[in-house]
Amino acid sequence: MSPRKSDSRDRMILSAAALLREYGASATSVDRVLAHSGAPRGSVYHHFPGGRAQLIDEAVALAGDFITGLIDAAMQADDPVQAVDAFFALWRDRLVESGFRAGCPIVAVAVETNDDAPQFARSAAAVFARWQEALAALFLRHGLTEERSRRLGAFIIAAVEGAVIMCRAEQSTAPIEAAAAEIHDLLLHTLRDSPDAGSGPRS
Numbered sequence: 001m002s003p004r005k006s007d008s009r010d011r012m013i014l015s016a017a018a019l020l021r022e023y024g025a026s027a028t029s030v031d032r033v034l035a036h037s038g039a040p041r042g043s044v045y046h047h048f049p050g051g052r053a054q055l056i057d058e059a060v061a062l063a064g065d066f067i068t069g070l071i072d073a074a075m076q077a078d079d080p081v082q083a084v085d086a087f088f089a090l091w092r093d094r095l096v097e098s099g100f101r102a103g104c105p106i107v108a109v110a111v112e113t114n115d116d117a118p119q120f121a122r123s124a125a126a127v128f129a130r131w132q133e134a135l136a137a138l139f140l141r142h143g144l145t146e147e148r149s150r151r152l153g154a155f156i157i158a159a160v161e162g163a164v165i166m167c168r169a170e171q172s173t174a175p176i177e178a179a180a181a182e183i184h185d186l187l188l189h190t191l192r193d194s195p196d197a198g199s200g201p202r203s
Helices: 003-023 030-037 041-047 051-074 080-097 105-110 119-141 146-170 174-192
Strands: none
Touching: 003 030, 003 041, 003 051, 003 105, 030 041, 030 051, 041 051, 051 080, 051 105, 051 119, 080 119, 080 146, 080 174, 105 119, 105 146, 119 146, 146 174
């Protein structure tokens, strides 16, 4: 594939992800992606023979990979509480920088009914599962049981996503700051005061 064609394909996927964050899946049309990316119309079915459904599915995968990478980077911190604090701060900063316009593209496809493209929901579920597993692995390394680690991972993702939605509605960082503070305190008690803390991973 020539650099020009590859660049066109990448631009379209990035544009689709950006549009999903701001406008949701139903408003992310091929025409809108072309206008946003500046890609030639003829490239759509060349790069995406599955059309709009394939384009959005790949945008979801790209966004999922990007956030997974950020989670993995944050998870390298020695202090798991600090790592989760950084994860919340990341989302807060993204909200502020976008003027509360940019939410989570994964939520954007998960909350809409897409009867013509049921793979969107499956793709979103797979991304959420990867994020939860990354967090669970962190807690497991710091002495929690596998079951508790998975529950905490799911709870944190749910709290972040819910807080992002509330922040966009309220045009304020207050919801995500409140969620971050409560989870910070929860993790302090769970990870530092638990008899399991510091004992190493358990199954």
